[in-house]
Amino acid sequence: MTASKAEITRILAEIDNGSSFLITSHESPDPDAVGSSLALANYLSGRGKDVTVYLSDPVPDNCSFLPMADQVYAEMPERDFDVCFVLDVGEFRRAGKAVTGNKRIGRLINIDHHLGCENFGVCNLIDPKASATAALIHRIIKAAGDEVDYPAALCIYTAILSDTGSFHYSNSDPEAFAIAGEMIDKGVNAWDVNENLYESEPLQRIALLALALSDLTVSPSGEYASVTVTLDMYEKTGANAQDTDRFINYPRSIRGVQVALFFRQIEEGLFKVGFRSKGKMDVSAVSASFGGGGHHNAAGCTVKGTLAEVKALVFDRLEQMR
Numbered sequence: 001m002t003a004s005k006a007e008i009t010r011i012l013a014e015i016d017n018g019s020s021f022l023i024t025s026h027e028s029p030d031p032d033a034v035g036s037s038l039a040l041a042n043y044l045s046g047r048g049k050d051v052t053v054y055l056s057d058p059v060p061d062n063c064s065f066l067p068m069a070d071q072v073y074a075e076m077p078e079r080d081f082d083v084c085f086v087l088d089v090g091e092f093r094r095a096g097k098a099v100t101g102n103k104r105i106g107r108l109i110n111i112d113h114h115l116g117c118e119n120f121g122v123c124n125l126i127d128p129k130a131s132a133t134a135a136l137i138h139r140i141i142k143a144a145g146d147e148v149d150y151p152a153a154l155c156i157y158t159a160i161l162s163d164t165g166s167f168h169y170s171n172s173d174p175e176a177f178a179i180a181g182e183m184i185d186k187g188v189n190a191w192d193v194n195e196n197l198y199e200s201e202p203l204q205r206i207a208l209l210a211l212a213l214s215d216l217t218v219s220p221s222g223e224y225a226s227v228t229v230t231l232d233m234y235e236k237t238g239a240n241a242q243d244t245d246r247f248i249n250y251p252r253s254i255r256g257v258q259v260a261l262f263f264r265q266i267e268e269g270l271f272k273v274g275f276r277s278k279g280k281m282d283v284s285a286v287s288a289s290f291g292g293g294g295h296h297n298a299a300g301c302t303v304k305g306t307l308a309e310v311k312a313l314v315f316d317r318l319e320q321m322r
Helices: 003-017 031-046 133-143 150-163 174-185 190-198 203-214 231-237 283-288 307-321
Strands: 020-025 050-054 083-087 107-112 123-126 224-229 259-267 270-277 298-304
Touching (some): 003 107, 003 123, 020 031, 031 050, 031 083, 031 133, 031 150, 107 133, 133 150, 133 174, 150 174, 150 190, 203 224, 203 231, 224 307, 270 283, 283 298, 283 307
Parallel strands (some): 107 123, 224 259
Antiparallel strands (some): 259 270, 270 298
16 A cells, blocks of 8 residues: 555544544645545535635635635634644645644644655655645545545636646646546536636726736746736735736746746735746745745745845845755
């Protein structure tokens, strides 16, 4: 039995033996965080379990169509749980203080596909080769001998579609396509998912994108390019951090660019930096040099300083590590 199969066996034992489950993911949740959480929630609910989903930040508008999205808690319930599933966080701290400092949430089960993910759970199902955390949820359901019902299928398909960049990224492996096909067989409408994820944009998001692209920066070599969102831009447009999803794809799409960057201001003097590589450079190594983490082709970190200082520091580091 492989390590992954052994972990799944242990997770299934935890599910069988537990009655109350908390499910959570990282701050600023993306469609994989939301989709994998809600897929697991729908599955456990179908097995008659007491299930609570808590996210420290709101469900993004483009994921609000997913089953149980309207039941996600914005505040941590004051109660005890037998088991807490922590999904897609990479580092435990990214689950937020309401989780990391909570002694009432029970036994931790860590499910993730980030390279270098911390082993903080009693069970740690970590596979950096998985296309999305939702693919691991699919493995758990199938290992239990259960069928994926429509609500869970919709969540799993949405998560994998998003995390593979609509099957454009290098993590679009045979398993991802096989799961997607299976979910379509379960009744998932590919067009409906695409429309909800990508073609129902709020006006403030497009206004924010226009400002972000106005700060498009390309390195002299043409190999690195970035866009930026500042606090002032949020104020001008009425948008927020949730509206910045996929902004990094615009500099990434430029011919010759090997690494795209997204500088997102969190507060005065502090920026979140996202990296996307086309494969030539391991951006997880660049991110780690700033105390961050991620995958070979997708990573992130936070850097202190003014925008000019942060951009100069990060671009210089890229040149040093090329």
